[in-house]
Structure formats: C-alpha cells, structure tokens
Amino acid sequence: MLRRLWLLFAQVVTVALALLFIVATLQPQWLNWRHLTGKPAGTERVRPGRAALPIAPACTQCLDSYSDAAQRAMPAVVNVFSSKDRPRRGKRNANDPMYRYYYGKKGQRQDDSPVSNLGSGVIVSSDGYILTNQHVVDGADEIEVALADGRKKRAKLIGVDPDTDLAVLKIDEKDLPTISLDRKDPPRVGDVVLAIGNPFGVGQTVTMGIISALGRNHLGITPFEDFIQTDAAINPGNSGGALVDVKGNLIGINTAIYSRSGGSLGIGFATPVSTATAVLHSLLTTGTVTRGWIGVEPQDLTPEIAESFKMDQTSGAIVAGVLQGGPADKAGVKPGDIIVGVDGDKIDETTRLLNTIAKIAPGTDAILHIIRRNKPVDLTIKIGRRPMPSRRASRNDEE
Numbered sequence: 521m522l523r524r525l526w527l528l529f530a531q532v533v534t535v536a537l538a539l540l541f542i543v544a545t546l547q548p549q550w551l552n553w554r555h556l557t558g559k560p561a562g563t564e565r566v567r568p569g570r571a572a573l574p575i576a577p578a579c580t581q582c583l584d585s586y587s588d589a590a591q592r593a594m595p596a597v598v599n600v601f602s603s604k605d606r607p608r609r610g611k612r613n614a615n616d617p618m619y620r621y622y623y624g625k626k627g628q629r630q631d632d633s634p635v636s637n638l639g640s641g642v643i644v645s646s647d648g649y650i651l652t653n654q655h656v657v658d659g660a661d662e663i664e665v666a667l668a669d670g671r672k673k674r675a676k677l678i679g680v681d682p683d684t685d686l687a688v689l690k691i692d693e694k695d696l697p698t699i700s701l702d703r704k705d706p707p708r709v710g711d712v713v714l715a716i717g718n719p720f721g722v723g724q725t726v727t728m729g730i731i732s733a734l735g736r737n738h739l740g741i742t743p744f745e746d747f748i749q750t751d752a753a754i755n756p757g758n759s760g761g762a763l764v765d766v767k768g769n770l771i772g773i774n775t776a777i778y779s780r781s782g783g784s785l786g787i788g789f790a791t792p793v794s795t796a797t798a799v800l801h802s803l804l805t806t807g808t809v810t811r812g813w814i815g816v817e818p819q820d821l822t823p824e825i826a827e828s829f830k831m832d833q834t835s836g837a838i839v840a841g842v843l844q845g846g847p848a849d850k851a852g853v854k855p856g857d858i859i860v861g862v863d864g865d866k867i868d869e870t871t872r873l874l875n876t877i878a879k880i881a882p883g884t885d886a887i888l889h890i891i892r893r894n895k896p897v898d899l900t901i902k903i904g905r906r907p908m909p910s911r912r913a914s915r916n917d918e919e
Contacts, residue, residue, distance in 0.1 A: 586712070588768070589768040590714060590726045590768070593700075593714070593770070594668055596644075597641070597699070598640065598668065600663065600675070601663070601664045601666065602656060637656060638656075638756070639653060639757060640757065640760045641656075643699065644800060645696075648690050648691040648693045649678070649804070650675065650688065650689040651686065651687075653686065654681065654685045654686055655759065663689060673691040673693055674691070675690065676691075677689060678804070679804075679808065683742060683743045683906075684791060684795055684796075684799055685775055686773065686791065686796060686799045686800075688799075688803045707734065707748060707792075709731050709732065710730055711766075712729075712730055713766075714764050715729070715753065715754050715763050717758035717759070720756060720757050727753040730751060731748060731750055732749040732750055732751050736749045746791075746792060746795060748763065748792055749788070750789075753784040753786075754774050754784055754788035759774060770793050772796070773793070811878035812877045812881065813905060813906035815848045818840065818873055819837065820838075821833065821837065821838045821858055835868040835869070836859055836868060837869060842855055846904065847902055847904040850901075851901035852899055853888065853890070857897075858891040858892075860889050862880075867889075882906075885903075886901055888901050
C-alpha cells in the first residue's frame with residue numbers, strides 16, 4: 521500500500537513539473553505573481569527598518585533604430601570643399617639639380633597646385649545660410665558646397681568668428697531643407713547623439729554615440745571653450761557637421777577631436793548650438809561678433825599656487841598681467857589680484873572669467889569682486905570691446 525502511494529505521488533510531481541515547464545515556455549506571464557494578484561510593479565515587501573529599493577519600470581519607448589532622426593537631419597548637412605592657391609616662390613632654373621630634387625625630376629612645380637580642404641556644414645535657413653567651422657574655410661579663395669541631393673553650389677563667406685572657430689556661408693538657393701534648432705531640454709551626459717558629416721571624403725555618413733561630458737574647456741582649441749564631448753566617431757571631414765539628438769534636433773557643430781593617429785579615438789568635441797546660434801545671429805546682423813573685454817592676462821588659481829604665496833583663497837582667476845591703458849588698468853586692477861566674481865557671479869577659473877566678461881556689452885559698467893592681499897575689494901570697471909584676434913588660435917583638431 522505504501523509503495524503504491526509513493527508511486528502515485530511521484531507521478532503527480534512529474535506531471536506538475538511538466539505542466540510548469542510548458543507554461544513557463546509558452547505563457548511565462550501566467551507565472552508573474554504581480555500579474556495574478558494585481559499588485560503594481562515596483563512594489564516589494566521589505567523588513568521593518570529597511571528602505572525599499574526602487575525597481576526601474578520596463579522600457580516602453582526603447583529605440584532599436586535612429587533612422588527617423590537621421591533622415592530628418594541628413595538633408596540639411598552639406599559637404600564643404602575649399603581651396604586656396606599656394607604662395608608662389610621666385611622662378612628657378614628647371615635644370616638646376618637642387619630645383620629638380622625638391623620640385624620633381626622634370627622640374628615641375630609640385631607646390632604650385634591649390635591646397636584643398638574638406639569639411640561639412642549645416643543649413644540653418646531655407647534661403648541658403650550655412651554654419652561651418654572657420655578652419656574649414658580659413659584663407660580659402662574658392663568655396664563649393666555639395667548638397668545632400670547631389671547639387672553643387674558656389675558659396676560666399678559671410679563672416680567668421682575665430683574665437684569660437686565658427687563661420688557662416690551663403691549659397692544662392694531657395695527652399696532648402698533646414699535642421700531643427702527647436703530642442704527644448706538641455707543636453708545631458710549619457711544622451712544618445714548622432715554625428716553627421718563627410719569623413720575622409722567618403723560621402724555623407726552617420727555615426728552614433730553618447731554625450732560623454734559637457735562644458736569641456738582648457739583644450740587649447742579656441743579662446744572661448746564650452747564643448748560637448750562625445751564618443752560618436754568624428755574624423756577629418758566631419759568638421760562643421762551636425763551633432764543631433766535622437767529626434768534630429770541640432771545640439772552642436774562638430775569641431776575637433778583628440779587623436780594621435782588622425783582618426784577617431786572616441787573623444788570628439790562639438791560647439792553647443794546655443795553658442796553657434798548666437799554667433800550666427802551676430803554675424804548676420806552686424807558682420808562681426810562683439811564681446812566684452814577687460815585687458816588682463818588671467819591664470820587659474822590652484823591650491824598649489826595659493827599655498828606657495830600663502831593665500832587664503834584657493835579658487836578664482838589670478839591676474840598675471842594687466843594691459844597698460846586697458847579697462848582693468850583704468851579700474852585699478854593690479855597683478856596678483858584674484859578675481860572671484862563679476863557682478864555677483866562667482867568666478868572660479870579663467871574660462872569662467874572670459875565667458876562671463878564676453879557676455880557683457882562693451883561700454884557697460886560692471887563690478888569686479890577681487891581678493892587683494894587676502895582682503896576683499898570691489899572695483900567698478902567699464903567693459904571694453906574685445907579686439908579681433910590677429911591670427912587664428914592654435915587648435916588640436918582633426919584637420
């Protein structure tokens with residue numbers, strides 16, 4: 521009798537396990553206790569005294585393709601080709617062995633051919649205005665733009681801003697596709713982005729990555745730096761192209777990469793769209809970009825510098841030099857002063873100081889909050905107009 525009961529129990533367990541396997545395979549949601557009991561997802565019973573750990577809700581809008589964003593933005597991204605003649609040297613005898621050694625066995629002037637440059641650009645208005653990088657068209661005698669549909673147009677240089685490495689071009693064409701500038705939310709680290717351009721001249725290309733960092737500066741690319749860093753592949757030819765979000769909205773102009781090989785290492789930099797649109801508006805309305813200036817040579821105040829000079833202040837912009845006759849000199853700023861604020865805005869480094877002063881209209885009075893000999897001092901200064909740079913700032917870019 522006992523043996524028969526044991527055999528019956530074993531058969532029941534075997535059948536139950538078989539049914540459980542079939543249900544788990546064909547209808548796994550039937551085994552979801554919350555589904556059966558009606559308890560909302562994300563709730564857990566915990567022991568008294570312990571906080572419940574939040575459970576992330578299931579992703580209901582996960583993307584497996586960014587084609588819509590790419591198709592929305594790609595028609596507004598163009599290829600930019602610029603060329604300039606090389607400076608001609610004095611004529612030499614083509615039979616001179618040294619001449620033939622440097623310029624070819626047949627005495628041909630190999631360095632007389634035009635220097636060509638390749639980049640990208642973004643159409644920002646339907647009547648033909650295009651944003652690109654200044655270094656893409658720097659010194660160009662001729663600029664040609666190739667549209668996404670294959671048309672090629674001669675472009676005119678409207679203006680440049682070397683301080684941000686931006687330029688504005690114009691082509692004579694109407695009803696052009698434009699890129700969206702309507703992104704409402706500020707970009708965040710971790711956001712997915714697409715880089716669109718013409719790397720190495722292979723043709724329009726889209727690469728994907730994320731925003732790796734915001735507010736990158738001290739890179740030596742431009743005097744005013746507030747870059748978006750991304751790991752989306754950016755290569756030579758991408759300069760001036762678009763960095764867009766997953767909805768196709770422009771968030772930056774691809775400007776530079778950090779590279780030891782000339783190719784992408786996953787560290788690229790883009791100028792934020794807020795900076796690009798401000799430069800665009802200024803160049804179109806006044807033909808130049810006007811920024812505030814006070815005429816000092818600032819240097820970051822590090823804890824090491826503060827300790828060596830026995831300073832109580834450990835952050836700010838220390839004045840290493842003052843331009844004679846400049847706004848700061850007239851206001852009484854002296855070398856060794858530490859600028860810690862402007863009109864109530866905190867200054868903790870030189871980049872912050874430059875950007876803050878640049879936004880103030882020339883001719884406006886401002887209050888400099890400084891530390892002099894470990895004592896706070898406020899000085900009234902009349903903001904001057906930043907001089908145009910005599911040469912392009914040095915860059916560590918991809919071109």
